[in-house]
Amino acid sequence: MSIFIDTSTRLVVQGITGRDGSFHTQQMLEDGTQVVAGVTPGKGGQSFTTDDGTKVPIFNTVDRAVRETGANTSAVYVPPPFAAGAIMEAADAGVALVVAITEGVPVQEMARAYHFVQDRGVRLLGPNCPGLISPGKSKVGIIPARITHPGPVGVISRSGTLTYEAVNQLTEAGIGQSTCVGIGGDPIIGTDFIDCLQAFKDDAETEAIVIIGEIGGTDEQEAAQWIDENLDLPVVGFIAGQTAPPGRRMGHAGAIISGSAGTASEKMEAFRTHGIAVAKRPADIVGLVQKGLNA
Amino acid sequence: MDIHEYQAKELFRKAGIPVPPGEVATSPEEAEAIARKLGGTVVVKAQVHTGGRGKAGGVKLADTPEEVRDEASRILGMSIKEFTVEKVLVTPAEDIEHEAYVGVLVDRSSQAPLFMVSPEGGVDIEEVAATNPEAIRKLPVDPRYGLLPHQALWLADFLYSDPSLVKQASKIIFQLYDAFHSNGCSLAEINPLIVTPTGEVKAIDAKVSVDENELFRLPDVAGYRDVEAEPWAEGRAREAELSFVKLDGNVGCCVNGAGLAMATMDLVKYYGGEPANFLDIGGSSNPDKVVAALEIITSDPNVNVILFNIFGGITRCDDVANGIVEAIRRIEIQPPIVIRLTGTNEEEALEILEGAGFSAHTSMDAVVERAVELAGSS
Numbered sequence: 327m328s329i330f331i332d333t334s335t336r337l338v339v340q341g342i343t344g345r346d347g348s349f350h351t352q353q354m355l356e357d358g359t360q361v362v363a364g365v366t367p368g369k370g371g372q373s374f375t376t377d378d379g380t381k382v383p384i385f386n387t388v389d390r391a392v393r394e395t396g397a398n399t400s401a402v403y404v405p406p407p408f409a410a411g412a413i414m415e416a417a418d419a420g421v422a423l424v425v426a427i428t429e430g431v432p433v434q435e436m437a438r439a440y441h442f443v444q445d446r447g448v449r450l451l452g453p454n455c456p457g458l459i460s461p462g463k464s465k466v467g468i469i470p471a472r473i474t475h476p477g478p479v480g481v482i483s484r485s486g487t488l489t490y491e492a493v494n495q496l497t498e499a500g501i502g503q504s505t506c507v508g509i510g511g512d513p514i515i516g517t518d519f520i521d522c523l524q525a526f527k528d529d530a531e532t533e534a535i536v537i538i539g540e541i542g543g544t545d546e547q548e549a550a551q552w553i554d555e556n557l558d559l560p561v562v563g564f565i566a567g568q569t570a571p572p573g574r575r576m577g578h579a580g581a582i583i584s585g586s587a588g589t590a591s592e593k594m595e596a597f598r599t600h601g602i603a604v605a606k607r608p609a610d611i612v613g614l615v616q617k618g619l620n621a
Numbered sequence: 622m623d624i625h626e627y628q629a630k631e632l633f634r635k636a637g638i639p640v641p642p643g644e645v646a647t648s649p650e651e652a653e654a655i656a657r658k659l660g661g662t663v664v665v666k667a668q669v670h671t672g673g674r675g676k677a678g679g680v681k682l683a684d685t686p687e688e689v690r691d692e693a694s695r696i697l698g699m700s701i702k703e704f705t706v707e708k709v710l711v712t713p714a715e716d717i718e719h720e721a722y723v724g725v726l727v728d729r730s731s732q733a734p735l736f737m738v739s740p741e742g743g744v745d746i747e748e749v750a751a752t753n754p755e756a757i758r759k760l761p762v763d764p765r766y767g768l769l770p771h772q773a774l775w776l777a778d779f780l781y782s783d784p785s786l787v788k789q790a791s792k793i794i795f796q797l798y799d800a801f802h803s804n805g806c807s808l809a810e811i812n813p814l815i816v817t818p819t820g821e822v823k824a825i826d827a828k829v830s831v832d833e834n835e836l837f838r839l840p841d842v843a844g845y846r847d848v849e850a851e852p853w854a855e856g857r858a859r860e861a862e863l864s865f866v867k868l869d870g871n872v873g874c875c876v877n878g879a880g881l882a883m884a885t886m887d888l889v890k891y892y893g894g895e896p897a898n899f900l901d902i903g904g905s906s907n908p909d910k911v912v913a914a915l916e917i918i919t920s921d922p923n924v925n926v927i928l929f930n931i932f933g934g935i936t937r938c939d940d941v942a943n944g945i946v947e948a949i950r951r952i953e954i955q956p957p958i959v960i961r962l963t964g965t966n967e968e969e970a971l972e973i974l975e976g977a978g979f980s981a982h983t984s985m986d987a988v989v990e991r992a993v994e995l996a997g998s999s
Contacts, residue, residue, distance in 0.1 A: 406834060432805060432834045433727050437764040440732045470934040470965065485880020487932045490964070491985065494932075511879060513729040540880055543729045566883035569868070569890045570899070577864035577879025577901040579834075580729065585747045590887075607888050609986050 328460030328505040329480070329525035329532075330423055330449065330517075331399060335464040338363040338388060338397035338421070340404055340412045342374050346427070347403035350468050352376050354401075357471035359464050363391035388412075388419035399423045401457065401466050406430035409453060410439040417448040424516070425466045426452035433579070436514045443516065450516025454579065456486040456508035469493075469506060477502015479615060480526040482519055483538035484511050484545075484578070488566055492538060492611050499612045501619070504532040511540070511578025519549035527557055534560045534618045536611060537602070541567035542581045542588045547596040554600035560618025563597040564605040565590045622831045624845045625668040627710045629827035632842075633811075636800035638793050639823045643712030652693035655711040656686040665692045668708040669701050670850060672745075677701040682714055707849055715825055720813035721780045722746050723794060727807045727832075731761035734801065736768070736794070738776045742813035768798040781816070789822040790814065804842050805835025854917045861913035863902055870895025871996045873918035873927040873956065875911075877902050877936050885930045888985065894993030897924045911944030912951055925956050928992040930985060933964030942970035946977045957995050961988035 337354065341347035342364025351374060355361050361382050364374050370386030385391040388400060400416040402409055402424060409428040416424045424443065431439075431453045443450045451458060457467010461474040468486075473494040481496075481503055483489040493506055507522050509515055519537060526532045535557075539546035546565065553561055568590040570576050572583040583589050597604045603614040624632075627645045634640050642659065645668060646652035656663050667679030674680050679701050683689040689711060699706050720743035728735035739757045741749050749756055758779040762768050770791075777791035793814065801809040808830040815825050836843040848856060858865035864879060868886070872894045876882035879901045886896035898918060902910050918927055931941050941962060949958075960981040962970045967983065974981045982988040 407837065430834045433807060433832050434734065434764065434802065434805065434835075437727065437733050441763065441765055468935055473934070473964070483880070485878065487876075487878025487934060488880030488884050490932050490934045491881055491884070494964070513727060514732050538880070540883060545729075564884075566880050566887065568887040569896055570883060570886070571866070571868065574866045574899075575864075576866060576883055576899050581879060581883070607891055607986070608884055 327529045327531040328463055329522065329529050330451070330458060330505065330507070331460050331464040331466055333463050335399050335466065336360050336362045336395065336397045337466055338365060338391045338395070338400045340365045340388060340400055340402045340416065342366055342382065342384060343369055344403055344405070348374065350403065351382065353468070354465055355380055357465045358462070359466065362395040363397050365391050388416050388421070392419045392421060397421060399466060400425065402426040402428055402453070404428060406432070410435035413439045413450060414442045417443045417446045421448065423449045423451065425455070425457045426450065427455065427457055427467055429454040431512070433512070433514055436512065440514055440516065451507070452510040452515060454512040455510030455515070456489065458505060458507040460505045461503055467508070469508065473497055474506060475502040477504065478531060478533035478619065479503045480522070480529070480532040480535045481506040481538070482522040482535065483508050484540050484580070485538060485566065488608070489538060491608050492536060492564070495608065495612050496615065499616070501612065501615060504529060511580050513543070513580040519545050520552045523549060523552060523557060527559070532559065534562070534615055536615060537561060537563045539563065539565045539593055540578065540581050541565070541570050541576065541583050541590050544588065546593040550596040550600040550602055553602060560621060561602045562605055562611055562614040562618060563594070563602045564608060564611060565593045565597070622833055622836070622846060623670045624829050624831060625670070625708070625847065626666065626827050627668055628845045629829035630824070632800050632804050632829060633797070633824055633827055636796040638796045638800070639821065640827070641713050641715060641823060641825060643710050645708050645710050646693060647697070647708050649690040649694035649697065652709055652711050653686045653690035656683065656689035659711065659713050662714040663689060663711050664714050665689055665696060666710040666712065667696050667699070667701060667706040668710055669704040669706055671702045671704055674701060679706060704850065715815060715823065716818050717815045718818050719816040721790070722749070722812045723790070723797060723814050724808070724810035724812065725762070725798060725801050728761065733761040733764050734798070736760040736762060736776055738779055738794070740780050746812065762798065767802065768795060770795065773798070785820060786816060786822055793822060793824065804829070805832045805839055806830060807832045854920050857913060857917050861910055863900060863910060863914055863917070865917055866899040867921065868896050868898050869923070870897045871923045871925050872992050873897045873921065873924040874930070875900050875902060875914045875918060875927065876930045877932060877941070881930065881932055885928070885985070885989065888989045889928070889993060892990050892993040894996050897921055908944035908947040911941065912948040915948045915954060916952060919954055919956065926992050926995040927954070927956050927958045928988060929958065929960040929962070930988065931962045933962065933966060937966045938962040938964055938970035939966040939973060942973040945979070946973060949977070959988050959992045959995065961985055
């Protein structure tokens, strides 16, 4: 099994004719995702053609794409000024999951979109995230499928390339993944660590979890406590930003130590307190996962 | 983006918040002239992007225009933390009966703007939160509806008992939310909000951070960026659309992705070295970005080794390799460069680098260890 996406996922790509949208649509199709529709306002009726001649119909609105193709998931690649609007449009159109890849969405707009999406009972992943992949089943976003492999480990992360690093090491060690989820590096995001943990808990095939956090906020601390109280699976944690200075934003909009809160050391301490095995460096993740799986 | 107090006060004035007059000066003579125009006792305030100005001696009262000139000549050019004071604000000194705190910021746990108010103003609000949390009233603002009048009143009611003061403060709180919202802020703060002996409520200090992602639609606010106050490397990084933060070590780092960049710095430390910077070149492998990254890293005289850590997912390793080769053709680089590339088109990348006389690693640990070794030996 897997979480959030699988072989029943039917994807509509918002911003399919843009540079990122078209590149990644091609990639997702190659990786086996059922991309059933694209949306670009003003280009409805045209179609998107891949290198091998596969055609994906383009619609003016997500609503029409959903009604005509049965799309149940959306991926948002539209530019930052329009991304919050695109997220809300997808939620109104009735997809179950919206995956927002776009980086640089104005945070106050995102706050509004967050509550709008919540009201409609739609799951939002991101923004500013690499999306997710259930290896061998479906991929929504930009995670390179090549480095993944089906298996028992669930991966949750606030980062992109650092996740690839960890997943690649797992795959090279022969440990596959049920689903890898990038929840995004912004201060306001939809799905959080605990939502993913809950889903992995309910997934019969996930036998261990890797959680990759970073400085800023308290999501990791809250996740640690949740794990302690609710989860029986082995969990391995890693936190990036042990050498980050306070008050400076480290690339991700949400990666900032405010005052003395949100440091890597307090997050690692919370992990340890709540029985999570802490990897001191990315290369230690594989060994700890192996240990957890064998226990 | 942090803006200066005098700029934040301009935004507040536009929103209707009562803010005392005042002008900004870049020379003692200008400061003196402003003081003469204002008359009476004034405050000379250093305009720098950091807190603790008062403790550092960057905020001074002055009774006469001559004193203002002397204070300004002392404050202008002084260093507060790593910032040099280039401007001072000259503003009338106010008589203060009471100091309160009023602020609104984007709060990640409520996924909404969060108001915080406290009758204990004039001090660091984090300190109040730590020592006397009951003295703070909080309200998450539902971003779908904005701040509602009764909510502004509820916040103001926590600050004062006098109905006239509550009425004035609730209007200010409403105006502050308007300024916060319409200027795309991530933080807008009045500390202190004062009551004068004649019963007027005024904002005598202002702190604002603007969400960088909003600047494209706010040209006036974007114009507030103080390019002169920005270190060269940071300005260059911003132009080249790179994320860069300077640190104190000697291992220059160039990485794709923010999380991996942080993890790389941490690994440098793990192997006994000190990172010189955080630098994320992003997903693109445009040679211009690699050139800019190398210019920025080599502008730091502490750097004695340059470490590339590239995980090619979407980024193609051969593109980055070409960027590195192109960059060293364009600019002269003294420190040794060690490179780790793995992922998409790794073989092609290694060939390109070997052709240019570099050897590349494929393991993150191996390359970091090597970089730390080189940094220690030079």
